[in-house]
Amino acid sequence: MTLEQEINQSNTYYLSHDVAVIHKKPTPIQIVNVDYPKRSAAVIKEAYFKQASTTDYNGVYRGFYIDFDVKETQNKTAFPLHNFHQHQIDHMRQCIAHGGICFALIKFVFLDQIYLLKASDLFSYWDAMENDDGRKSIPLADVQKLGTEIKYKIQPLIPYLSAVDQLINEIS
């Protein structure tokens, strides 16, 4: 399973156990040509993938607006920042400005380790890269120090909302 599939499964658990309402946004598609056959469903005949203008997931948990993205890296020593796009960073900054809780779930596939990295930490490295011609990745050791590791469980598979509880405690 990809990390996204694992998160989707965890969100289904959270929803059915009345813990939180968090969904993956559909993939944005530019539709060019649609066929409307008689007596059957419309068929999209030509369409293209559009770049998402926001993050992949949002929803509500404990009264808070939650917004995050899920990223996997094959890199063994660092998380490459090019996994994010400028507009995703901008979107998270906007959400935080209005009281939302934003973060990234990062999986180091080779290590089979998942970390929740809060958006403010991500922004520090992003800004350093942009402003000072700094490094284009976050060292694994920094992700491990700043982030919260999320260990696989049975139910939910990825209990990431426990790490979100910590973020909520920090701001409450």
Next chain:
Amino acid sequence: MTLEQEINQSNTYYLSHDVAVIHKKPTPIQIVNVDYPKRSAAVIKEAYFKQASTTDYNGVYRGFYIDFDVKETQNKTAFPLHNFHQHQIDHMRQCIAHGGICFALIKFVFLDQIYLLKASDLFSYWDAMENDDGRKSIPLADVQKLGTEIKYKIQPLIPYLSAVDQLINEIS
């Protein structure tokens, strides 16, 4: 312009003026067949529209999770409840249970009038229809009494967040 287009334009205004971050979710699509031509973008060759499992819009405003749907009716005397699907009603109930603010923006096209109807009022009519074999629509007079009319302005075109302020005041 459709009401959706007008709301999208209003959301763009709200975003650019740092008032709220509210986006329309992309239309969910079931992709069946994709072509990956060399040296050009992937082309979706066969896909189908899926029924949305949630509402059309969500985001964050004044620290609150906001979730709503936009509906237009040509009906002159009532809002037909079949404009909603059961899973949209369920989704709004779930969001409210976790502290979200949910509502419908309903436009009576013939009257050129838009109302914000809070989800709890919508639920009353929905439940009456389901449980008591009650009427399958909300009379216009009831929408006018229970809802808040939103008059067109220049910027934003549909200042619906003023009506949301009232909902926030009620629960704060």
